[in-house]
Amino acid sequence: MWEEVLGSCNGLVLAKDVDDKVFITNPTTREVMEVPFSPFALPEHESFVMYGFGYNSCTEDYQVITISFWDTDNEHNPDCTDMYVCSYSLRENSWRKMSDSPYDHAVGHLTSGILVNEKLHWLTSVMPGYSSTIAAFSLVNEEFSEIELPSSINNDNAVFNELVVVGGKLGVFGTRLGNDLWVMEEYGVGASWIKVSIHGVEIDPVKPICSIEGSDRDIVLGDEDGIVVYNIDDRRCRNVRIEGGPNGFSIGGTYVESLESAKCIIRA
Template sequence: MLDSFLFLPGDLLIDILAKLPIKTIVRCTSVCKSWYSLLTNSIFIAEHLNFNRSNNNHLLLLRSYSDSDDQEHYSLHDDDNVMFSKYAELDFPLKKNKFDHYFRLIGSCNGLICLSNDQFGYHLFLWNPSIRKMMILPPVRVTFQSHAPHMCSIGFGFGFDSITGDYKVVRMVHFDQFNKPPEIHIFNLCTGTWRNISHVALPHIIINERAPQAFLKGAAHWIASESRSYGRSGFLIVSFHMGDEKFGQIMLPHNIMAHANHFNHLLMQSALYFRVAKLQESLALIHLTGSRDNTCCIWRMEEYGVAESWTKLFSIDMTGSNSVVGFTREGQILVARRDGYLVAYDPEADDSNLVIHGSKHSTYRHSFYAEAYTESLVLLEKRFCVQPLVRKSPGAEAGVVEGRSGAKKSRTGL
């Protein structure tokens, strides 16, 4: 059987192997050295990713927290039916420590998930559950231990640079001395190192450390605040393009700017009232009004980067709910309820469907996470590191760890 494959043209062999289940591809890396070289090549990994994207296998990555075992859980669900049936249960390889309620999920892109083990980013991780690999990122010079008395917040972003084919993590440290510009570092997966790019920082803008990102159009987006020392304060959207590594600014809808400025004295709570998200292929703004009627407004930017194109889509009653988590592929609104359920709400039909059950405890009311997901082979080419994952010291070198992560069941054979 193997001999017959050896006589196939290279392009045809890649086309055949790219259609195999991920678990089968991983096993094929042990067939021979030439197959290992082929299957771990960036060209093949990209080919496999493109096949998965075009195969209409739409998945939704969900993170929830369970009261029964006091742990966070990750799962993949079909994003093509109203029942959101479970596609795979993912075995999360990390254990939380006693100081952290749950890991901060920075973002997900092309099957790769970026996490931080606490709000100060002592450790950052890149995890691909499909191939059971996790990378520990090396430490950054500016840490909580070295700058704690002067730190204001630390923000993170994660995304893909389509120009170079590289994955990047950006880390932004803001200081409480407003006359001191933030320090910006960026991690490149292809080199495995951090670079200081503080010269591109927006000196008078603070990205809230708990502000979720929305990655689209090649850029990460966050809700940010203008520093009072700048002579004014208020909220806006800040973007960071992974290709040219530059920051940009997008204004909020004019109709809610007055309300945004009303909360400018609550800078650390900005993420509770405003957050950005990806709605299909558009930038969306989720606005909790804080009014007595407990309303949440959903806005969509019809023309990217044009503030005048903001359009208000829906206003939904948030009575009995904690937050809007995100959106499904069809545009349904994922809402975290106070009874511990995540539901998909269709504002057009005024109907909702149960997606998953999480925690009812108020500590974990923001632990739900939802985002479109595509299985991939990213990280397959990285070598393993033998150090135990949860016991690495803050100064340890970056490495890749083969853990217990991976799907317990899946139609792709995992």
């Protein structure tokens, strides 16, 4: 039984069970492969960890990225503030440690990285002033860069909002924004952020999940009880019923079916 979904890419899902074991699974084929325990992992009860999962087209490899950091309230390690970055290669079936993250990922939520343009994104803070920014980790060159936030977002508490992917584009959403959704139309260009105001939606809290295929005017919104489709132009939403679907939902992100096999990628 999966306790948490940590990421999804090309039909493969990174998930964690109730025993905190991590797996790569294909829900379509029902193939499941356990990710080996990282030799660089910090002690479980003295630290925190956040995940990212994506595909590197240059190496034709899937990677699991972890950012670990000490619990500074823990009496054993009160002064350790480094953010340890490690990478698991599915093709090599092994872990390696990389350069530490220069950002403070401890502020905000322990959310998984949002995958756009072969980069994993987190809302983070820049030390020492703790101003908010979007940290983007490239799976290709394995380096961090910054994505400029929309200029009208309060930079001090932007880290407490949420990153989403809508129609393959990076988005910022949250109740602190009045349920407004900001979408980056051209990746990496700060001036290309546009605001989508969401009005008249009764579900609360609401979260953008994806856009309707072939349309950038219909956005699927969801919460734990169900989903609705919101039209940007009409500012109206319509209920969606999923035949044979569950009564409740755990909204984590989008998934696209495929026959991709994690076990076939591992080198013999």
